[in-house]
Amino acid sequence: xxxxxxxxxxxxxxxxxxxxxxxxxxxxxxxxxxxxxxxxxxxxxxxxxxxxxxxxxxxxxxxxxxxxxxxxxxxxxxxxxxxxxxxxxxxxxxxxxxxxxxxxxxxxxxxxxxxxxxxxxxxxxxxxxxxxxxxxxxxxxxxxxxxxxxxxxxxxxxxxxxxxxxxxxxxxxxxxxxxxxxxxxxxxxxxxxxxxxxxx
Numbered sequence: 214x215x216x217x218x219x220x221x222x223x224x225x226x227x228x229x230x231x232x233x234x235x236x237x238x239x240x241x242x243x244x245x246x247x248x249x250x251x252x253x254x255x256x257x258x259x260x261x262x263x264x265x266x267x268x269x270x271x272x273x274x275x276x277x278x279x280x281x282x283x284x285x286x287x288x289x290x291x292x293x294x295x296x297x298x299x300x301x302x303x304x305x306x307x308x309x310x311x312x313x314x315x316x317x318x319x320x321x322x323x324x325x326x327x328x329x330x331x332x333x334x335x336x337x338x339x340x341x342x343x344x345x346x347x348x349x350x351x352x353x354x355x356x357x358x359x360x361x362x363x364x365x366x367x368x369x370x371x372x373x374x375x376x377x378x379x380x381x382x383x384x385x386x387x388x389x390x391x392x393x394x395x396x397x398x399x400x401x402x403x404x405x406x407x408x409x410x411x412x413x
Contacts (some may be wrong), residue, residue, distance in 0.1 A: 214258065214267075215258070216260070219245065219264065219267060220259075222267050223243060223267060223270065224240055226267065226271035226275075227239060227271060227274060230275045231275070235313050243264060247260045247264065250263055265285055301335050319398055322394070326387060326390055326391035326394060327409075329387045329391075330384060330387035330388040333380055334384045337377055337381050340376045340377035340380055341373075341377040342369070343373045346370070347366050347369050348367060348370040350366045350370075351367030351409045352367070354366055355367075
């Protein structure tokens with residue numbers, strides 16, 4: 214059976230069961246599936262045979278159009294051509310080193326972000342601790358009768374307290390950025406492996 218005959222039978226079988234638009238979508242889907250197989254080196258007749266029994270296809274589409282299309286997508290596998298395989302093997306030293314470099318850069322950027330977040334939290338802790346210490350020391354100086362030193366120490370504590378508030382919000386921002394980028398990177402890498410498994 215030729216591609217034209219197959220598509221004609223498919224159109225006739227679906228006629229009256231769904232809208233013209235839906236019929237055209239299914240026809241275009243199977244037309245592309247056949248064309249892909251022909252591009253992979255399969256003859257037109259074999260590509261049509263690879264689609265399966267036309268009556269079964271029509272029954273599946275009419276009953277469960279979405280599931281039928283998903284099943285067909287799973288059947289369809291993109292095979293590498295010989296010259297593509299040769300290029301992948303010969304270019305492995307180049308693309309593999311570039312891939313590893315890109316991965317190392319991404320990991321380094323994430324590490325830098327987390328380092329900045331940790332550094333800001335450390336600075337925040339230092340400012341907050343110093344502010345509390347200054348307030349305590351200033352109060353002690355005032356109690357001991359050294360009012361100028363006490364007021365100066367309390368004023369320094371107020372400045373340190375303001376800086377601790379600033380570094381607190383900066384620490385939160387860097388922590389959120391590092392967590393978001395880490396999550397997106399992990400999700401992206403895992404999705405690449407999932408896509409690879411689905412195609413195999």
